[in-house]
Ligand SMILES: CC(=O)SCCNC(=O)CCNC(=O)[C@H](O)C(C)(C)COP(=O)(O)OP(=O)(O)OC[C@H]1O[C@@H](n2cnc3c(N)ncnc32)[C@H](O)[C@@H]1OP(=O)(O)O
């Protein structure tokens with residue numbers, strides 16, 4: 409019947425048909441052509457490009473896709489069991505080298521009685537006549553008993569057998585409303601394999617919806633029971649909760665080859681770019697936590713996982729990001745990160761801090777991460793640079809901020825209240841003693857001026873501010889602000905830098921760093 413090896417799964421992508429049926433996902437012809445090209449590059453076997461009778465635009469899209477890509481994949485058009493639908497589908501796929509017509513007719517009692525208002529005899533007769541009509545013009549005909557899973561088993565077997573006799577070479581078993589569980593879907597496919605006498609003359613296909621979040625699991629169960637075509641969509645888009653996601657099925661088969669023993673023709677490195685394209689063309693984006701292709705699929709934010717990843721990626725990743733088209737693993741720095749990840753990122757950024765410097769930068773990092781959702785490389789570099797710009801000071805900085813409080817507004821006098829920690833002077837008799845806490849408050853023209861005045865008073869050095877530059881290190885409302893000050897103190901110009909999400913604090917830190925320099929000279 410076919411030279412397809414028994415372990416080769418046919419990937420039937422219906423992003424452009426069932427996927428497009430999901431609210432907000434309709435695509436124009438140009439967009440469909442772009443997606444079709446990406447699907448060919450991805451290596452899908454069949455592209456269901458649309459429902460040609462639905463509109464002239466859909467007919468045109470299927471026809472153009474067949475003409476342009478019909479030599480790279482089988483191009484399929486959907487049709488109801490109506491002559492007009494079937495003829496439109498035949499004509500739409502005609503320009504391609506490999507065309508398929510997919511006819512469907514619901515078989516479950518609820519659809520027969522309430523939607524179609526047809527008897528079982530009429531259903532069989534209409535299905536057979538429609539497959540035969542398609543078969544007269546196209547070799548490759550697929551038949552779907554819509555809502556197959558909720559169809560009486562004997563009747564399902566009868567329809568499938570007669571559709572195959574009429575010429576269907578693929579019989580698709582839709583779980584149209586996503587009702588089956590994996591075991592139940594396995595059972596129905598197995599039952600068809602065992603009970604339909606001519607089943608070997610057709611490929612059994614799965615078509616599972618995600619209403620209960622079971623589409624991928626049901627599809628895989630169908631394959632285990634003997635199905636060899638899967639109908640799926642990129643990002644799992646489709647009617648209501650969507651269809652089985654192509655990327656999930658393909659990566660499950662690849663990652664668990666040991667279990668399934670099945671192969672596909674998909675170039676998995678194209679999964680992520682194709683997913684992004686579909687997300688952008690449909691305007692739906694790709695959910696961050698989407699399996700395989702979401703941004704978080706290969707991102708780790710918690711310290712224990714990051715430490716494990718640095719020691720051996722297999723601790724927390726079952727697939728390689730490169731295998732699905734990501735550049736690499738992302739260790740996201742934030743409040744859950746530990747020392748291992750922060751140190752590794754500093755090394756990547758070209759810094760080799762000694763233990764003392766690292767401890768200080770890590771403390772500032774944790775403080776920052778508590779205020780900011782994500783700490784970017786630029787933030788980390790700014791913390792490191794702020795620390796390094798204090799280099800050259802004798803030993804550790806003598807003065808550091810314990811707490812800072814300011815008040816200001818359109819009325820009232822701006823004030824600053826500061827607590828500074830004075831480290832015991834290195835080499836002094838009490839060099840190993842306890843640090844001293846100093847408190848003072850001051851007023852000023854604004855909160856920053858008030859801070860500077862309080863700092864001068866506590867440290868006992870007068871300074872003249874020459875320059876004050878503030879800039880944002882990264883973007884966003886919670887971006888880190890960097891303040892650089894130049895001031896004249898102790899007979900010369902001094903530079904200081906401070907970073908914080910609060911620019912008043914950044915200013916105070918910058919001023920303090922410059923005063924620490926003047927103080928170090930004074931001590932010397
Ligand atoms: C499970 C699935 O995904 S099925 C595919 C769903 N996709 C779509 O519906 C694509 C977009 N649809 C459309 O553009 C339109 O609905 C069309 C062009 C298909 C039909 O439009 P209309 O002729 O206006 O019919 P309408 O949509 O109101 O009703 C559907 C008719 O098709 C009938 N029908 C439904 N399925 C089938 C079938 N497989 N075979 C034959 N007739 C069918 C219905 O019983 C109904 O018939 P009625 O008008 O005699 O009651």
Ligand SMILES: CC(C)C(=O)C(=O)O
Pocket residue numbers: 426512552554555580582583584585615617
């Ligand atoms: C047309 C058929 C295959 C379908 O989309 C469904 O049953 O969900």
